Amino acid sequence: MNAVGQGGADREGVPEVSGTEGRIGRYYTLPGRRPTRTVMCGGIPVGGGAPVSIQSMTNTDTRDVKATASQVAALAAAGCDIVRCAVPDESAAVALKGIRAELAARGVRVPLVADIHFDHRLAIAAIENGADKIRINPGNIGGDDRLRAVVERARAAGVPIRVGVNGGSIEKDIAAEYGGPTAEALAESALRNIDRVASGGFEDIVVSVKSSDVRVCGETLHLLSERTDFPLHLGVTEAGVGDRALVKSAVGIGALLEDGIGDTIRVSLTGDPLREIYSARDILASVGLLPGAIDVISCPTCGRCKIDLPRIAEAVWEAVSEIETERVVAERRESFAECAELYRRDKAREYRPGQESFTVAVMGCAVNGPGEASRADIGVACGNGVAVLFKEGVKIATFADSDIVPRLIAEVSDTLGSPGGSIASS
Numbered sequence: 013m014n015a016v017g018q019g020g021a022d023r024e025g026v027p028e029v030s031g032t033e034g035r036i037g038r039y040y041t042l043p044g045r046r047p048t049r050t051v052m053c054g055g056i057p058v059g060g061g062a063p064v065s066i067q068s069m070t071n072t073d074t075r076d077v078k079a080t081a082s083q084v085a086a087l088a089a090a091g092c093d094i095v096r097c098a099v100p101d102e103s104a105a106v107a108l109k110g111i112r113a114e115l116a117a118r119g120v121r122v123p124l125v126a127d128i129h130f131d132h133r134l135a136i137a138a139i140e141n142g143a144d145k146i147r148i149n150p151g152n153i154g155g156d157d158r159l160r161a162v163v164e165r166a167r168a169a170g171v172p173i174r175v176g177v178n179g180g181s182i183e184k185d186i187a188a189e190y191g192g193p194t195a196e197a198l199a200e201s202a203l204r205n206i207d208r209v210a211s212g213g214f215e216d217i218v219v220s221v222k223s224s225d226v227r228v229c230g231e232t233l234h235l236l237s238e239r240t241d242f243p244l245h246l247g248v249t250e251a252g253v254g255d256r257a258l259v260k261s262a263v264g265i266g267a268l269l270e271d272g273i274g275d276t277i278r279v280s281l282t283g284d285p286l287r288e289i290y291s292a293r294d295i296l297a298s299v300g301l302l303p304g305a306i307d308v309i310s311c312p313t314c315g316r317c318k319i320d321l322p323r324i325a326e327a328v329w330e331a332v333s334e335i336e337t338e339r340v341v342a343e344r345r346e347s348f349a350e351c352a353e354l355y356r357r358d359k360a361r362e363y364r365p366g367q368e369s370f371t372v373a374v375m376g377c378a379v380n381g382p383g384e385a386s387r388a389d390i391g392v393a394c395g396n397g398v399a400v401l402f403k404e405g406v407k408i409a410t411f412a413d414s415d416i417v418p419r420l421i422a423e424v425s426d427t428l429g430s431p432g433g434s435i436a437s438s
């Protein structure tokens with residue numbers, strides 16, 4: 013291994029690049045976001061300039077307290093901020109209390125949302141058993157008197173309500189007027205149901221409108237963002253399986269976030285909900301809304317590449333994503349706590365995000381590699397059997413390409429002061 017300082021000789025045929033101009037790092041930014049009011053969900057502020065929260069839903073039987081608490085804990089450890097559980101019957105509503113106790117025993121604090129359909133008594137039971145938020149579709153919960161009973165119980169308990177509307181729940185008169193579940197019809201239905209919930213002065217409302225059609229979803233959320241300032245929950249429902257499902261969510265959610273719309277997101281994927289969290293993090297990181305993110309960029313490779321870059325890049329990404337998880341979880345905990353405190357002092361809009369993102373580059377050759385690697389916070393450009401390590405634009409070392417993964421990860425860990433340092437030495 014040859015340590016090469018700034019301006020050191022290029023002994024392995026990799027062009028000299030130094031300096032910090034044109035660095036790749038992106039900043040975590042909120043400017044341009046559509047202003048919404050803040051709704052507190054447990055200890056997590058939603059809307060009002062708070063970081064975009066990540067949600068998921070357990071797929072265990074909620075009545076199985078241990079299994080559900082374990083899944084909730086795993087989701088929270090991966091960066092999920094709010095977890096929803098299905099409450100199909102009274103036993104599931106009662107189980108929420110047990111899940112909460114089990115989580116407390118494990119030192120896990122994460123808001124639990126009760127997902128209710130059809131029976132307003134389940135919504136009330138969920139609130140009585142400690143739900144931090146309830147998700148209802150006012151269109152299928154019963155008449156106004158039943159809805160009012162739920163809203164009054166939520167108000168007394170300080171529990172917000174997520175008003176959910178989808179293509180299948182549009183009222184007949186609205187569907188007839190707009191000719192089906194169009195964006196206008198969905199928005200109209202959502203606004204009608206918001207009015208029903210808010211009519212007695214209840215304001216702790218988060219709104220979600222879902223469609224499996226990405227364009228309808230987007231148009232609806234745009235319409236709603238112009239007509240209400242309640243926080244908006246983004247998601248493409250029934251996205252499906254595999255890469256197509258993920259891309260649908262990334263396009264649907266990402267495009268809205270880029271337009272400044274959206275306060276909380278759920279990526280719906282069939283299967284293990286943990287994947288939803290990693291995907292949500294990737295979407296937020298891609299639009300510069302994930303404080304603590306570590307971006308790993310790598311070249312697509314071409315005929316100039318003489319090393320197994322896909323394997324190296326994959327190994328780097330795996331190790332870095334562990335470091336990122338710790339960073340992101342810690343950063344989010346701090347950011348939400350700060351936002352919640354500002355909200356208590358009626359100064360929610362004074363929140364300013366802190367941490368910038370961090371970029372790690374893994375490039376395959378000495379032609380384009382050094383330029384890209386030197387513009388990242390930490391980057392490596394591979395030559396023929398050797399690799400050159402750059403930090404903040406300065407070449408700091410050369411070593412055999414067999415050392416790329418441990419050297420790069422060690423440098424990332426040292427730079428970020430992450431407990432992930434143990435990863436590098438293992």
Ligand code: SF4
Pocket residue numbers: 311312313314315316317375376377378379380381
């Ligand atoms: S960095 Fe080199 S190996 Fe990678 S795509 Fe560009 S030219 Fe090809």
